[in-house]
Amino acid sequence: MRSYWTSERIVHLRLRAFMFFMFGPVALFLPYLPLYLQHHGFSPAEIGWLLTIGPVVAMLSNPVWGYASDRLQNVKLILLILMAGSLAASQFLFHVRPFWAVFLAMMLFYFFNTPIHPINTSQVFQTIEGTPHRFGSFRIWGSIGYAVIVLASGPIMEALGIEELGWVYGAAMVLAILVGAMLHRPPAPRGKKTRQAFTFREAMRSTLRGRFALFLAASLLIFIPNGVTALYLSLFIEELGGTASSIGWSMFVAAVLEVPLFLLLDRWSKPTPRSMMNLLLFATVMYVVRWALMGFAATPLHIIMLQSMHSLTFGFYIYTAAQLVEYLSEKTFRASGQTMYALVTGAVSLAIAGSVGGYLYETIGPHALYFICAALSAAGFAVMVALRVSFGFGPEASDQRAESA
Template sequence: MTFLRNKNNDSASLHSLKLFNFFMYGTMVIFTGFFQLYLQDIGMSKIEIGSLMAIAPFVSVFANPFWGFWSDRAGDIKRVLLIMMAGTLLLVQWVFQANTYTMIYMAMILFYFFQTPMFSQTNTLILTYIEGTRHKFGAFRLWGSLGWALTAIAAGPVIDRLGSGRISIVFSVMLVLAAVLIFLLPGVQRTSHTASVSLKGFGRLFSNMYFIAFILLGIIVSVPNTANNTFMSIYILELGGSKQMVGLAIFFASIFEIAVFLLFDRFLKRNIHVLVGCLAVVSLLFALRWYLMADASSPIEVAFIQLLHCVTFGGYFYVGVQLTMLFVPRAFQATGQALYTLSWSGISGVIGGIAGGWMFQNFGAQMMYQSGMLLAIMGAIGFGSMWYTLRRQGYHPLNLDENGQEIEEVSATE
């Protein structure tokens, strides 16, 4: 997909884009890191909390492709993101006003329809603005990690003082700041010769078996990560920790992602078989992380183990974004990023939330993390096999235009 930007405002727009990522990710960590504590405070059990948090990935299975498709079709990622942010801001107020389980579930379904695709669409926004420039994805995504880390450690004491019921206030302020920054970005529009994206083209994405294998293996690896995201804060409290300790754990989990993104930008080759090999290594590191979590006996241990998050999830996220760019035709980048997001927060989140909650309540956190270690090892074997196949046979992409038709490549000798 080809876009036009206001070149005169490139420098200012890129600064605004960095700050937008800071506040967007800062907004999301408030909900992701502390909402479970609010649910526990109002009397929900672990299974009920897991089931409720599993609504997010379940809804994202439909919401991510929906918003990704319409973003590609409209060709105006800014407008689509603003619509999602407005819906999120309005619906979060309803979530915290709901006073019955039924009302909470209904509010959360609508809330997540607007909120869950914002990660993938934010990635697409970055890729759109840096296309054709010397800038790299990691230099902008690291601002998201910085916002996530600093907001988490600052929000812990604030929420402890205000009470978990006031999370919506902190969340809303951060989201409004992010919306103001996206207004400062110049318009992004498709050039006149770019065709509209079709449903047929969307369907053809599923003909790429390597991309499908990448998504399926990503789901396996990400199930324990989503379970950890849902229950880590409760695990820390059960071990005798505080909300400040929860904030510290989230801070450790994300602050060093900045270094990982910069190193990947500098040294990682944009070669498909190299990137797939990296995912095999990342999966093994995930297995180590879940082994250590299962063996943890104090909240400070849990907090320090989260340092591995920077090279596990940080590595998986960065490499996955790059792989999706290579696997998916340019006309369908927003849709491809939305489908990729399903691997680490969609389908895996449904399984991780429900199964993780059931295992945590009935067998304890240790069993939940030990099962996660086995899944990570399975993912490592799968990505390793995929790496071996790609290294021996190479990769031959299917080039599609915006209408889903294959583009014939003409050799130079013809």
């Protein structure tokens, strides 16, 4: 019994360490890539198109890699392949200059990079299935890693210069790959025996019907404004007179407050349909408020202060949504469910934010753009209400009725 506990503890410690280091490259890429591209002469509209083509490619790569993970039942192998591919593509991206070459590099990078997080989420759920552990106790280490790296990155990038971003990102990714190589392969999903012979069409049909499809529609409306912030917040801060350190502090404030939030949600939230829907509705209302206030931001300090709402919006949403995806997905297709959710909230939302958002940023400015973001979140709230109604919660709503969705 003691050896089992020790082995289980090592498995979980390594997974938490991987979560910490895996979020390091994330903290370096999107916050600073727009500044890097601007430094090399690209306009906001060109930056938008460059950041859009990658998510378009990811619309194909996410389902493919999710299907591969479900088929092979080996998320560790898939993760290492994806991270190695991301590292190689990033060095191509950061060491070419013509627009067409950067365009091609972005396509290659997103093909490997965007499936990493949903497949890792599937790995966490596979590891903790049948144990008393909760998702937040692992996801919290991603927030800590992001907060630490993004805070340290500001002074580092000011000292080295934004042109050295590629080497800094590469070093962070190498470290994440080394830690990932020490992961234990999680067991196959428990319960009904996993079928070995299923098709890509089956995986897609399973994730694009009923309540899951309605949930994806709501998430798209809610995450387009997140995409705008991910792509253009650094430019917005610089436009208001901020520096790389200001960008780092804004990201740090957003990430560090996720830590106590995940601990509280692990302790007090319940993974039932009613509880999950109520938390998602609360997060969406906070999104509306957050984006409306961003429309009035006049200094970098205002943005840093508003980033404190990140935990009440993004933190609440991703914690709850990851569990809802697991709940609505069939056991056989859970990796596909996570990658489809990540496709909509990542690739599709970023594609819209990068193309339409880049055009609006140039034509009407960031303040008016954020008022539009508030309106989109309000529309997402309306769809989320419809989803909650579809569960038909009564005084004694049963989980079995929701499971049949």
